[in-house]
Amino acid sequence: MTKGKTRVMLDNGLVIITKKVDVHGAYTSLGINVGSIDEPAAKNGLAHLVEHMFFRTNRNMTGDQYQEALEWAGIDYNAMTSFTDTIFYADSQKNQVCDVINLFYDAISNNNFIEEGFETEKSAVISELRDFHRSSLDRFHERIMWPVIYKGTPLEKAIIGTVESVKNLSLEDVQKFTNTFYVPNNMVMACTGDIDTEVFIEGVKNTFGQLKSREFDKLKIDWKFKPGKKYVEFKDLKDEHCRELDLSFFYVIYPMSNLKKQDFATATVLETVLGGGNLTNFTGKIIGELRVKRGLCYSTDVEFEWDQGIPLAVIGVPGIHPQNLDEGINIVLNTLHELGSQELKNDYFKGKISQTKRRLKPNYYYIDNLVEEIIRREFSKNRLITDTSIKEIGNVSPKRLKYFAQKIFSQEPLIVAASAPGYKNQFNS
CATH class of the missing domain: 3.30.830.10 (Metalloenzyme, LuxS/M16 peptidase-like)
Structure with a gap:
């Protein structure tokens, strides 16, 4: 406790x-x-x-x-x-x-x-x-x-x-x-x-x-999110002996601008629904579609970044075969669109609320994570991760989650991908 x-x-x-x-x-x-x-x-x-x-x-x-x-x-x-x-x-x-x-x-x-x-x-x-x-x-x-x-x-x-x-x-x-x-x-x-x-x-x-205090100039960053696409080829993603071991990865990034206080709790639940949060999460929507249903990847990466001005939803696959790159991206985009177009089933939603609460219980976090969050919360007053209260999570509803997902995922994303050379895809065709 x-x-x-x-x-x-x-x-x-x-x-x-x-x-x-x-x-x-x-x-x-x-x-x-x-x-x-x-x-x-x-x-x-x-x-x-x-x-x-x-x-x-x-x-x-x-x-x-x-x-x-x-x-x-x-x-x-x-x-x-x-x-x-x-x-x-x-x-x-x-x-x-x-x-x-x-x-x-x-x-x-x-x-x-x-x-x-x-x-x-x-x-x-x-x-x-x-x-x-x-x-x-x-x-x-x-x-x-x-x-x-x-x-x-x-x-x-x-x-x-x-x-x-x-x-x-x-x-x-x-x-x-x-x-x-x-x-x-x-x-x-x-x-x-x-x-x-x-x-x-x-x-x-x-x-x-x-120690004596001293005045200093602290940099302020003027930054605006820009959607689009970026693709690179890495030679070391290509296996010299087995084509089946060739690799690619991709990330889909959305800005989460103009968040209101209640949106932080909703975003925390959404991160769990997508499959983030450093938990075993095979019921997460992204890994569920890509791995559990189709076996296209081993793992997914869902992180909501809060620190650099505009919060970001960063959703990616750090390992998928290049011939499945386009399919993987389309599955992620369609999954995100569906979250904004229909409410989650009640049993699934309740399960994800319970899982999110587990994420936020202080005895789940190691004390090194806790002290790190305490310091970063002091430096950045906009942070809201481990200090999001259990009560606020309980106030999130399926309707509220759907509305928030629609607001975020109806925007044009930035898609960044890398692949072994020698494959045609939406970036180079």
Whole structure:
């Protein structure tokens, strides 16, 4: 059972959030409201490289000392960079939370890195880029799909950067970026789990409370969704020995503009109906039509993206044979159209409401997901995912869902696809 949430803002602008959850252990996260969109135009990959430098050697501690202090105490730690934010986190026992706070504070307040550690970490990022490029789907998402969706904005750049852009980054770039954005009035310290709220808040006050706030310019993105089609051919989607193993994938994207408050609950139910939500969902409409009925694919991908201004419904198939590409796209489009033209049967709808409620129960989510959502909700007030209430989900009706689906899926979509070469389809015929 999840207990109450506490939110405190320090005089320097740093926000502290705690949420008690009946689990063993505590999950502490430091969120900075800065991501790849905040990089200078010629410095692609800088935000991600800065994240990598967080626990590297500085004038106060060596990288080995950071790693030993965390790992030898049994504390699991990691970090992530997105378009819009950077989050560091540590999974520890309740009595280790203050140790985590102190290590995070030391890293954030001593960012005078040395050249040797910087060059080593740059090499590690370039190795990560090599692994990234081995995945056709990752390459498709980051180099094709998102750049098409967000063309003309900083969101079209891959978060990780390119080999060339990362090689050209300097230690001075890292220092300038951290000095600008890694400031308390751009941070959230959050902790969930079996925690002592007063001890956590006091620990943050005694450390991060000493940091001085600074003004900075935050980028605002002017972006409008553009429908259409984009198709590419990847040679590595073609199997050299067996034509049956040739591959393609496609995504159909719709904007969800001008959402009202009640629409967020409806959208959450619709995501479950389509087959999204990180649940076993063979009764989802998309996978039901493509896999259960026809065996055309193994899995489907349904994600509602909330973070980049205009929410998006992103519906795709990350693996289908190229000769079935057109059929798969048509099935998805027809399925979405039907959702907007007729109400779901009562038993099916009730089942999907129950499944959606299960998605939103706090004890279903791992506490790392919960603290991540808490931080991102603080940075983006328009977010509404895990905090959508069970009561609001219960108020969604078949009629309301039909109307919402009609509103979204009656628009012209953006369709982005990739395929092994050598096949005719609607994009190249």
